[in-house]
Amino acid sequence: MNSIFKAIKLVFNLDKKMFIINYGIFILESLSFVFTIYALQFTLEKLGLFISGNLTTSKMIIFMFLFILVKILIYAFRSFMGFYCEYYDLVLSSKIQKKLMDKEFLPINFEDNNFLDVLSQAKVGASNLTYITNAYIDVVFMYGFNFLFLAIYLFLLSPYFVLILIVVLLLQILHNKFDKEIEEKLEENIKNLRRKREYFESLFLDKETVKELKIFNTSGYFLKKFKSIINSFCDASEIFYKKLLINDFRLGLLKIICYIISYLIIYFLKDEVNIAEFGVVFVTIRSIFSLSEEGFYGRIKEVNSLLPQLDAFLKILESNCEKNITYEDDIIFENVSFKYPNSNEYALKNINFKIKTNEKVGIVGVNGSGKSTLSKLVLGLYEQSEGKIKTVKSSAVFQDFVKYELSSIENVKISNSQNEVDFSKFKKIDYFTENDLDYDKILSKRFSDVSISQGQWQKLAILRGLHNNKEFFVFDEPTWAIDPIVEKKIFNFLYNEIQTGMIVVTHNLSSVKQMDKIMVLEEGKIVGFDTHLNLIENNDLYKKLWTTSTT
Structure with missing residues (x-):
């Protein structure tokens, strides 16, 4: 996690104003989720009154119109959020690349294979820095806030519902921990193969080498070399992806058990909640698993494989390239x-x-x-x-x-x-x-x-x-x-x-x-x-x- 904190600090220092606006929007996104839940509960309560004859049709139409208006405004806000986030990523990415380009490496560094491996990783880390930091900050400011709200909401209905949240959260933490260990081992095994693959790819796209490939008819030879590298790359990856698959399968089984426990709790507490709360609870339980899969698992899983590249990028930035002359x-x-x-x-x-x-x-x-x-x-x-x-x-x-x-x-x-x-x-x-x-x-x-x-x-x-x-x-x-x-x-x-x-x-x-x-x-x-x-x-x-x- 130390590298994540360093990355977030770097992103903040690159453009403080845009950072605050961007992640302020994420907090507003969380609040819009909260507002949606309450709007749904309010509408369902009015619908119950309407069905029982305690609310006129005209008033019900007004409440439905307000609910639809709320959904439209939230949709518009999320569209704006998507646009601004993309713009933020574009501006920040250029500043990150400049940060890497400003680093004055010593020519002797390029004689070191270990340095070339780290530099190759660092380039990937630099290009994905905003994506990585966004993922973790999303989890805190958007998914985390949503999760916290759901915990408070369900606790107010019944403390038993909080058990669902605790179990789901623990499952995701353990699963992500195992995934991260697997991804780190994979990166260690393929980083040198990746650089070789990039080299052989460049042979077919470089002006100087294309001439010799044509004259000496060596395309077939280099294609065989390239295929050999790809096969080694795939073989190394296959072992680890199988481990990831087993980890995912194990998580899937545990989630099914969580679903069963959740519905049993709802069943035994059905007499303690009204129809509106009952409907919202079902939506909320689904949201819990959705947040867990999309945020705590999905976003973090996507960036786990990029953390070694992020470490390499930060290592390059922190390296001392001063010449002792x-x-x-x-x-x-x-x-x-x-x-x-x-x-x-x-x-x-x-x-x-x-x-x-x-x-x-x-x-x-x-x-x-x-x-x-x-x-x-x-x-x-x-x-x-x-x-x-x-x-x-x-x-x-x-x-x-x-x-x-x-x-x-x-x-x-x-x-x-x-x-x-x-x-x-x-x-x-x-x-x-x-x-x-x-x-x-x-x-x-x-x-x-x-x-x-x-x-x-x-x-x-x-x-x-x-x-x-x-x-x-x-x-x-x-x-x-x-x-x-x-x-x-x-x-x-x-x-x-x-x-x-x-x-x-x-x-x-x-x-x-x-x-x-x-x-x-x-x-x-x-x-x-x-x-x-x-x-x-x-x-x-x-x-x-x-x-x-x-x-």
Whole structure:
């Protein structure tokens, strides 16, 4: 229940005014139910007088008209309530999604499978937060108030009737407890399968993968994988749904016993109530079971399966995503080691170096040597497992850059919206020299008719990184999608354009030959850190890499 209280507090803080209005309407809904019961009893009493000849036809017609008017007004109110609740849910849902989007996760989090499972659950929890809180508050403000009124009403008729309420309520509490335990075990078993299912579903809906599915005719292969995941998902679910079915069947039998007890009580007390009260008692008993099934059982049962996702959402909101970064005048690594989450192997081991903010440094090595990992530590995107890091505020261009479906200008300006875009740089790196396209057009086949090559996208990523105007720059394979002629032009441009220091991670050693220093990595360790000439003479690995890349 702690997570429910936290969720309600969150919803209240997101929009206090709408919260009070929305749940104030729920209380009015409860009062309308009370009013309906009394209106029914009043009408039945008048009907009894009319049948016995103690009430005129005209007065009976007036009382019937008033009863119908009451029903119409209550129906109109409930229609308005439904409209406002839907509007409230729409407004609140957008604020909840923003709350999740405002959470600045560290990139290292996305290397952790456990975090990805929790995040997948949290997305479901966020989308259902209003539904979950509405269900529980409904039970208190609407179903709970109705139930309390019925208890008072029946107690005034006869204390024996309260036994029905107590038995029904206890049954629902026990049943919901068993259901919740079953649902929690189910979620624990399927959360990883759900994420796998979402992945294989996305393969058939993503623009990039659809091309390969068609070319390599791999749809059948992935459909088999998807079917296997679905079967595992269904098998895991079947066991728990059988348990839920048995729990429901047990509750059904107990409810039949409650019905029998209820009618026996009514039968033995038939001489103590008048005909109007007798009719209302039958309606009330039915309402008790209806409230129990719809509110205490139905609403709570529906949200029980969502409580683990709610817990995940609250866990994400409460998680600490602050980066533990120390900014200095230079970049300094002291005995730094790094492991990826859930891994026992070091990606980097005992790294020590110092780079001044006016130095230009290349980082080279074979695949898997730790080059990109090192660059992310410099940028503060990852946090070291051991050792101490001091770094500087840097801009960056990544190998896996993002293709924002925005205009060319927006793709550049988003890195620093306060600065005006320098269009001269577009021409300096040959962006759109062949096609004089409008820089304001959206680069997306989804939203416009403009499409550009991978190389042009990479140039935009470089321009975006430069536009950020930081005191240091980190480039991780910034030209891998660009032809050698333009690549040389871009590196010359970077050397001349950037007056501060920079790090360039690359496989193309000729691109970093003129750097102040070059760092050579092998299996997560620094095996060389010197000028190009000194490394050629004294470092066998660098000499091998240089010879291979230039022949």
